[in-house]
Amino acid sequence: MTDPGLIVIGSGPAGVGAADAYRARRPDAPVRIISADGSHPYFRPPLSKDYLRGETDDVGMHPPEWFRERDIEVVLDAAVDHVDAGERVVTAGGDRYPYGALVLATGASPAPLPIPGGERALQLRSLADAETLRGAARSATTAVVIGAGFIGCEAAASLAMQGVSVTLVAPDELPQQKRLGAEAGRRLRELVEKTGARYLGSAKVESVQADSVRLDDGTTLPADLVLAATGVHPNSAIAGSLGLTLEDSRVVVNADMSTGVDGIYAAGDVAFAFNSGAGRRLAVEHWQDAEDQGQVAGAAAAGEDATWSGVPGFWTTIGDADVKYHSWGDGYERSTMVEHGDGGFTVWYSAGDGTTVGVLTYQADDDYDRGEELITAGEPPPVDRG
Ligand SMILES: Cc1cc2nc3c(=O)[nH]c(=O)nc-3n(C[C@H](O)[C@H](O)[C@H](O)COP(=O)(O)OP(=O)(O)OC[C@H]3O[C@@H](n4cnc5c(N)ncnc54)[C@H](O)[C@@H]3O)c2cc1C
Structure with missing residues (x-):
C-alpha cells in the first residue's frame, strides 16, 4: 500500500516547521498542509510592527518555489471540520484527505x-x-x-x-x-x-x-x-472532538509532541508540551518555539527521536526598541532590575530555589545570551551570587 504520508492542519510556523522536518526525513511520502487561512504561509510578527506601519508588504514565510521544491502541497481556505482517527482521514470543505501521520498545528485565535x-x-x-x-x-x-x-x-x-x-x-x-x-x-x-x-x-x-x-x-x-488585543484562545476544537487530553484548552503532548492517539501530534500555540529542559509542560505563544515544536513533531512523525528542550524566548519590537525575553514562562519568585546607564536594562527572574527562570533585556544582548545559559543550567542570576 502507498504511504499516505503526513497531513498538517495549520500553516503557521508550527505547521510549516512540521512539514519541513518530515519532508527532510521522508523524501517520497506525500506531505500536505491544510489551512483555514486564505493567504500563503506568512510571518505574523511584522503584522503589529513594520507591516502595520506600512513599511513593508513582504511578510511571506517562504516563496512558493520553496514549497514546490520540497513537494509540500499547501491547501488554503480549507477549514478542517472532521478527523476520523480510526480511518485516518481528514475532511475539509467536503474533501477527504487520508494520512499516515497527522500534526495539529491549529494555533490560537483572538478571544x-x-x-x-x-x-x-x-x-x-x-x-x-x-x-x-x-x-x-x-x-x-x-x-x-x-x-x-x-x-x-x-x-x-x-x-x-x-x-x-x-x-x-x-x-x-x-x-x-x-x-x-x-x-x-x-x-x-x-x-x-x-x-x-x-x-x-x-x-x-x-x-x-x-x-x-x-x-x-x-x-x-x-x-x-x-x-x-486581549489575548487568544487555542484552536483545539478538533483535538477535543478526537478525545485528546486538553488542559486550559491546549492539547497535552509529550516532549516529542505526540498525543495519546497513535499517529497524531500537536505543536505550537495549541499545544501544552513537555519541555525536557524544564522537566514540565509549558504553555508558550512564541514564533520560534512554535517552529521548534513543529520541527520536533515532523521529525517524530517520520519516526525519528526528537524532543523539545530549548528555553522559550522571543523578541518584541515597540517602536524601534527591541526587547528580548527568555523564560520558562510559568512564573518567578524574585526579580532584579539592572540599569545599564545607557538606557538599556536587564531584569533577572529567579525561582524560590534561586535558579534563573527568566531574563528580559533591552540593549543588553550579552545578558540575553547569558540568561539562556543560566536558565538551561539551572544556575542563579549573576546579580544574586554572593
Ligand atoms: C500580530 C502578531 C505579532 C506577533 N509577534 C510576535 C513576535 O514578535 N515574536 C514572537 O515570538 N511571537 C509573536 N507572535 C506570536 C506568534 O505569531 C505565534 O506564537 C505563532 O504564530 C504560533 O504559531 P502556530 O503555528 O502554533 O499557530 P498559528 O500561527 O496561529 O497558525 C495556526 C494555523 O492554523 C490554521 N487553522 C486553525 N484552525 C484550523 C482548522 N480547523 N482547519 C485548518 N486550519 C486551521 C490557521 O488558519 C493558521 O494557519 C505574534 C502574533 C501576532 C498575531
Missing part, C-alpha cells in the same frame, strides 16, 4: 471582547486582519488599543508612529506588571510612550461605541479605531 459593542473592535491575528487594521489606521485620527500584552504595546506604538492619537488601555497599572513585574512594566510604558502613544493603566473598558470607548469610571475615550 472575543465580552462587553457591549465588543464586536466593533478589530482584532489582529491573520494577514487579512492586519490589512483591515492598516486600512482603518489610514483614516483614523484617534485609536484605543485594549490590552497591553506585547501585541497591544507593539500595535499601539505602530499606530502612534503614523500620527494616530493612541490610548493603550489595560487593567494592569503598568504594562504587563503581573507577568513581568513593576520595574519592567515601567520601562515598557516608557518605550510605548516614547512613540507618542498614551498608556492608561488600572482601567477597565465597559463598552465600545461607534466612535468611542467607555471605561467603567465613566471616562469616554474618542476612538475612530478600536483594537482588542
Whole structure:
C-alpha cells in the first residue's frame, strides 16, 4: 500500500516547521498542509510592527518555489471540520484527505471582547486582519488599543508612529506588571510612550461605541479605531472532538509532541508540551518555539527521536526598541532590575530555589545570551551570587 504520508492542519510556523522536518526525513511520502487561512504561509510578527506601519508588504514565510521544491502541497481556505482517527482521514470543505501521520498545528485565535459593542473592535491575528487594521489606521485620527500584552504595546506604538492619537488601555497599572513585574512594566510604558502613544493603566473598558470607548469610571475615550488585543484562545476544537487530553484548552503532548492517539501530534500555540529542559509542560505563544515544536513533531512523525528542550524566548519590537525575553514562562519568585546607564536594562527572574527562570533585556544582548545559559543550567542570576 502507498504511504499516505503526513497531513498538517495549520500553516503557521508550527505547521510549516512540521512539514519541513518530515519532508527532510521522508523524501517520497506525500506531505500536505491544510489551512483555514486564505493567504500563503506568512510571518505574523511584522503584522503589529513594520507591516502595520506600512513599511513593508513582504511578510511571506517562504516563496512558493520553496514549497514546490520540497513537494509540500499547501491547501488554503480549507477549514478542517472532521478527523476520523480510526480511518485516518481528514475532511475539509467536503474533501477527504487520508494520512499516515497527522500534526495539529491549529494555533490560537483572538478571544472575543465580552462587553457591549465588543464586536466593533478589530482584532489582529491573520494577514487579512492586519490589512483591515492598516486600512482603518489610514483614516483614523484617534485609536484605543485594549490590552497591553506585547501585541497591544507593539500595535499601539505602530499606530502612534503614523500620527494616530493612541490610548493603550489595560487593567494592569503598568504594562504587563503581573507577568513581568513593576520595574519592567515601567520601562515598557516608557518605550510605548516614547512613540507618542498614551498608556492608561488600572482601567477597565465597559463598552465600545461607534466612535468611542467607555471605561467603567465613566471616562469616554474618542476612538475612530478600536483594537482588542486581549489575548487568544487555542484552536483545539478538533483535538477535543478526537478525545485528546486538553488542559486550559491546549492539547497535552509529550516532549516529542505526540498525543495519546497513535499517529497524531500537536505543536505550537495549541499545544501544552513537555519541555525536557524544564522537566514540565509549558504553555508558550512564541514564533520560534512554535517552529521548534513543529520541527520536533515532523521529525517524530517520520519516526525519528526528537524532543523539545530549548528555553522559550522571543523578541518584541515597540517602536524601534527591541526587547528580548527568555523564560520558562510559568512564573518567578524574585526579580532584579539592572540599569545599564545607557538606557538599556536587564531584569533577572529567579525561582524560590534561586535558579534563573527568566531574563528580559533591552540593549543588553550579552545578558540575553547569558540568561539562556543560566536558565538551561539551572544556575542563579549573576546579580544574586554572593
Ligand atoms: C500580530 C502578531 C505579532 C506577533 N509577534 C510576535 C513576535 O514578535 N515574536 C514572537 O515570538 N511571537 C509573536 N507572535 C506570536 C506568534 O505569531 C505565534 O506564537 C505563532 O504564530 C504560533 O504559531 P502556530 O503555528 O502554533 O499557530 P498559528 O500561527 O496561529 O497558525 C495556526 C494555523 O492554523 C490554521 N487553522 C486553525 N484552525 C484550523 C482548522 N480547523 N482547519 C485548518 N486550519 C486551521 C490557521 O488558519 C493558521 O494557519 C505574534 C502574533 C501576532 C498575531
